[in-house]
Every structure is written in structure tokens, then in C-alpha cells.
Amino acid sequence: MxxxxxxxxxxxxxxxxEDFPFGPDASVFKVLGKMFGLSRLDARPLTIxxxxxxxxxxxxxxxxxxxxxxxxxxxxxxxxxxTVDGDLPDRLVKELIEDxxxxxxxxxxxxxxxxxxxx
Numbered sequence: 134m135x136x137x138x139x140x141x142x143x144x145x146x147x148x149x150x151e152d153f154p155f156g157p158d159a160s161v162f163k164v165l166g167k168m169f170g171l172s173r174l175d176a177r178p179l180t181i182x183x184x185x186x187x188x189x190x191x192x193x194x195x196x197x198x199x200x201x202x203x204x205x206x207x208x209x210x211x212x213x214x215x216t217v218d219g220d221l222p223d224r225l226v227k228e229l230i231e232d233x234x235x236x237x238x239x240x241x242x243x244x245x246x247x248x249x250x251x252x
Contacts (some may be wrong), residue, residue, distance in 0.1 A: 134217045134226055136174040139181065142227060143170050146234050147249045165245055169237040170230060171207075179218040182207050183233035193229075197221060 134142075143149060143162040149169075152161045162170035172181040182204045185193065190213050193201045200219050204212025217226045238246055 134179070134223050136172075136179055138223075139172065139179065139217055139226075140174060143172075143181075143230060146231075149234070164234060164237055164249070165241060167237045167241065169233045177218075178216050180205075180214050180216050181230070182212050182214050183229050184211055184236045185213045185229070185233065186236065187211060189232075
């Protein structure tokens with residue numbers, strides 16, 4: 134997956150936005166002010182930090198050793214760093230991004246979830 138495609142996919146979700154609170158090099162993808170992805174789009178290898186269910190995080194790290202690792206500079210229980218320009222299929226990367234978005238949305242107040250059409 135290219136940096137352009139990664140950025141476009143992250144911004145394709147309802148109310149998703151890109152912010153730069155950590156400087157101009159770190160793209161933070163948020164939904165209603167809550168982060169669901171963090172990436173340096175100019176980095177090689179290209180990676181993105183994504184929120185993950187703790188049990189799934191461990192399984193993914195085992196199944197994709199070296200390509201999915203504990204979240205760099207994040208809570209290692211709830212975040213993974215995913216190498217997106219490596220051997221992972223784009224389909225899996227997209228599923229992981231969507232799962233991260235959904236986990237963040239699930240933690241929003243009900244009224245905000247309803248505004249996003251995700252009860």
C-alpha cells in the first residue's frame with residue numbers, strides 16, 4: 134500500500150480527519166477528535182499505529198511476526214504498529230484500519246455514534 138492510498142483510506146470513514154499535533158511529519162487520523170491511526174507517511178518502511186482489541190493484538194503479532202508489532206510509543210496492550218508496505222495483503226491492512234476506527238467509535242458517547250450511523 135502506498136502512502137497516498139493509506140491516507141485516502143483512513144480519510145474515507147465518516148467524520149475522519151487528519152491532524153498534525155506531533156509536528157508536520159506525523160499524520161494522526163481521528164474520528165470526532167479521537168485517534169484511530171498514526172503514521173509518518175514519508176517513513177520507510179511505511180507503518181501505521183492502530184488500535185486493537187488486546188486478544189486480537191497478541192494473535193496478530195504471532196501470526197504476522199515482524200510485520201505487526203506492539204505499538205511504537207503507544208499502549209502496547211491496545212495498539213499495534215503495522216507495516217503496510219511489506220508482505221501483508223492490502224485487504225488485511227484495510228480490515229485492521231477499519232477495526233481500529235470501529236473500536237474508537239464504539240468508545241464514543243451514544244449520541245455521537247448515532248451521528249456517524251454506527252449505533
